[in-house]
Amino acid sequence: MNELRKPFLLVAIVLIALVVLVELGSSLILGGAPAGDALQDQATSLGVELGGDVGNVEQPPGRAITYMAMVDGILLYTVLLIGLSLIIPEKVQARAQGVTTLIGSIILIIVGIILLIIAFIELLVMVSLLFAVPFGTIAYLALWGSFPRGDAAVLLSLLMFLKLAACVFLVLAQQRFLAMKGLVLLILTSLVCNILIAFLHGFVPIIVVSIVDDIAAIIIAIIAIVWAIVLLVLSIPAIIAMLRLGAGTDLQAPAPAAVGEKLAS
Amino acid sequence: MSLKVAIVVGVVIAVLFVGVLALGGSDGEGSAAEQTEQDGGIFGRLRDRAGDPSLVALDAVNQPCAENTTGLLEFSGCTLTVTSDDPGIRILKLSPVIGAFRVEAPAPEGDVEVEDEFAPDVNDPDGDDASVAVGEGVTEVDLTCLGFNAICQAQIVTS
Numbered sequence: 001m002n003e004l005r006k007p008f009l010l011v012a013i014v015l016i017a018l019v020v021l022v023e024l025g026s027s028l029i030l031g032g033a034p035a036g037d038a039l040q041d042q043a044t045s046l047g048v049e050l051g052g053d054v055g056n057v058e059q060p061p062g063r064a065i066t067y068m069a070m071v072d073g074i075l076l077y078t079v080l081l082i083g084l085s086l087i088i089p090e091k092v093q094a095r096a097q098g099v100t101t102l103i104g105s106i107i108l109i110i111v112g113i114i115l116l117i118i119a120f121i122e123l124l125v126m127v128s129l130l131f132a133v134p135f136g137t138i139a140y141l142a143l144w145g146s147f148p149r150g151d152a153a154v155l156l157s158l159l160m161f162l163k164l165a166a167c168v169f170l171v172l173a174q175q176r177f178l179a180m181k182g183l184v185l186l187i188l189t190s191l192v193c194n195i196l197i198a199f200l201h202g203f204v205p206i207i208v209v210s211i212v213d214d215i216a217a218i219i220i221a222i223i224a225i226v227w228a229i230v231l232l233v234l235s236i237p238a239i240i241a242m243l244r245l246g247a248g249t250d251l252q253a254p255a256p257a258a259v260g261e262k263l264a265s
Numbered sequence: 266m267s268l269k270v271a272i273v274v275g276v277v278i279a280v281l282f283v284g285v286l287a288l289g290g291s292d293g294e295g296s297a298a299e300q301t302e303q304d305g306g307i308f309g310r311l312r313d314r315a316g317d318p319s320l321v322a323l324d325a326v327n328q329p330c331a332e333n334t335t336g337l338l339e340f341s342g343c344t345l346t347v348t349s350d351d352p353g354i355r356i357l358k359l360s361p362v363i364g365a366f367r368v369e370a371p372a373p374e375g376d377v378e379v380e381d382e383f384a385p386d387v388n389d390p391d392g393d394d395a396s397v398a399v400g401e402g403v404t405e406v407d408l409t410c411l412g413f414n415a416i417c418q419a420q421i422v423t424s
Contacts, residue, residue, distance in 0.1 A: 039377070051369065051378030127311045128318045128354045129373070129398060136318070136354060136398030138379045139372035153286055160282050164275060171271065178266045191278050195285055202289015208308065 006086060008173035013083050015166035016076045019159055023069035026155055031061035035146035042141045042207065048134045059148045063119055064197045064216035065155060070112055070224035071193055072163075074231065075186050077104065079170070098238030105231035112228060116221035123214040130211070144210035149201055152213075156198045163191055186227070193220050321347055321357040321399060323423055330408075336421030337362070341414065345406040347399045357406060357421070359395040361385040364417030369407040373400030382411065383419075394422065 036054040043050045085093055129140035167187055170177050177183060196219065200212040266274075323336050330343035338345075338359075349355050354373055365384035372379050383395045397406055410417035 043379075047381070049380040051380060054377060056376050123311070125354065127308065130308070131312050132318055132354060132356055132396055132398040134381050135370055135372055135379050135396065136356075138377060139398060139400075142372055142377045153289075157282075157286065160279070164279060167271075167275060171268070175268060178268065178271050181266075184266055184271075188274075195278065195282050198282060198285045198289065202285060211308065211311070 004086070004174045005172060008169045009079075009083055009086075012166045012169035012173060013076075013079050015162050015169065016072065016079055019162045019166070020069050020072050020076050022155070022159060022162070023065055023072060026065040027061040029155060030065070030148050030151050031059045033059045033148060035059050038146045039138075039141050042145060043134075043138055046134050046137060048138065050138065057142050057146075059146050060144050060210055062147060062152060062210065062213045062217075063122075064200075064213045064220060065152065065159075067115060067119070067217040067220040067224070068159075068190070068193050068197070070108065070115070071186075071220060071227065072190050074108070074224070074227050075190055077101075078183060078186060094238065095242050098235050098242050101231055101235035102239060105228045105235060108228035109225055109232065112221050112225040116218060116225070119214050119217040119221060123211065123218065126211050126214065130208075141207065145207045147201070147206055147209035147213065149206055149209055152201055153198065156194055156201075160191070160194050163187070163194065189223060189227070193223065196220075318354045318356050318398070319351075320423055321349070321355045321421075323421060325349060325355075326357065326421060328421070332418070336423065338408070338419045338421065339416060340366075340408055340419075341410045341416055343408045345408065347397075347404045347406060349399055349401055349404070352401050354398050354400060357397040357399055357404075358423075359383070359397070359408075360420045360422050361393060361395070362418035362420055364415055365411045366417045366419065367407075367409045367411060368395045368397060369409070370397050370399070370404060373398050373404075395419075 034055065034057070036057045039054055039057050040050060081093075081097060088096075126140060126144055129136040129143075131137070132139075170183075170187075197213070197216045200216045201209055204212050325348050326336075327346035327348070328336070328338060328343075329345075330338050330340040332339040345357070347355075347357055359368070361383050362385060365382060367380060367382050369378060369380045371377065381395065383393050386393045397404075399406075408417075408419065
């Protein structure tokens with residue numbers, strides 16, 4: 001009963017890896033459909049005439065789903081650490097984890113801040129354009145005015161299914177995962193991000209969905225940065241312990257507490 | 266967390282997600298005219314936070330039809346060239362003084378050309394200013410006075 005069922009854990013890892021891959025590739029799946037007709041209708045409602053090539057106008061891909069890869073990347077890393085503990089000796093793993101977590105969390109914080117700034121600047125540009133009637137409004141509508149809400153809903157449903165399936169397989173692998181508060185919180189964060197994006201996409205008129213998608217991206221970037229800071233803080237004691245034990249050369253010495261275990265628990 | 270609690274939480278999340286998807290999307294396409302007229306709400310607050318885009322300075326506008334150095338334009342047809350190094354959006358604001366005119370300009374950051382007509386409003390002098398959004402680089406703004414052989418006047422507003 002207390003034994004870890006490896007095949008189920010492996011399936012859970014694969015499912016979470018799929019989630020991250022789908023999120024990273026979402027900008028290639030979403031958007032790109034022609035949106036010239038919708039732009040023409042909106043221009044008519046604003047009482048302006050359009051020239052130029054309206055046929056080039058396409059649906060935007062959005063940002064929020066791609067940004068969710070940062071949060072789910074942390075989840076994948078945590079579950080991978082649990083999986084690796086089955087293959088790699090505990091002492092080696094504990095030493096490697098401290099360093100990889102420290103480097104990974106610093107990279108994630110930097111990437112998160114850069115993506116946060118990009119999303120924030122884009123949000124300001126969108127709002128400035130939308131309210132600069134009529135020339136700016138038309139520019140906004142041409143670039144961001146016809147968000148592929150239906151396609152995004154399909155993708156979010158797929159992601160939600162994969163995440164819930166991963167949760168089921170994690171519990172099937174070992175019921176004690178439910179006692180790991182960090183892991184449970186991380187999974188809940190990921191699921192709530194999914195619901196947040198679906199909620200924001202669904203409750204505004206389609207022409208402003210790009211703005212709320214950007215707001216969701218900003219919120220998700222902040223959440224990812226907070227989790228990365230948690231990882232960073234948890235990696236420090238492991239590194240200090242590793243340094244005290246002679247820079248990790250003595251593999252017979254007791255292993256410092258693994259970061260993955262700390263994060264999970 | 267016990268297995269029962271986990272199952273309940275999982276079901277609640279799944280139901281919440283399905284509910285959000287089912288209830289969402291009811292607002293349809295929406296209208297740009299409605300959205301830009303809203304003062305309150307999240308977008309109004311965002312606009313307040315973002316602030317209005319800066320107006321284009323006089324020296325950034327090449328004015329072949331300038332009547333004087335204060336930005337008063339006199340034209341039957343005229344092409345203004347606006348140069349901006351700013352990556353953000355700036356507004357070229359033209360206040361009609363005499364006659365109705367048509368403005369044609371490319372929308373920033375895209376290939377779309379926009380046309381609109383403006384005329385002086387005796388009841389509200391600030392009412393029907395032409396606000397042309399310009400992005401980074403060079404933007405050509407065509408002004409055409411409406412009416413046969415008509416001459417229009419418009420003032421470039423800088424503050």
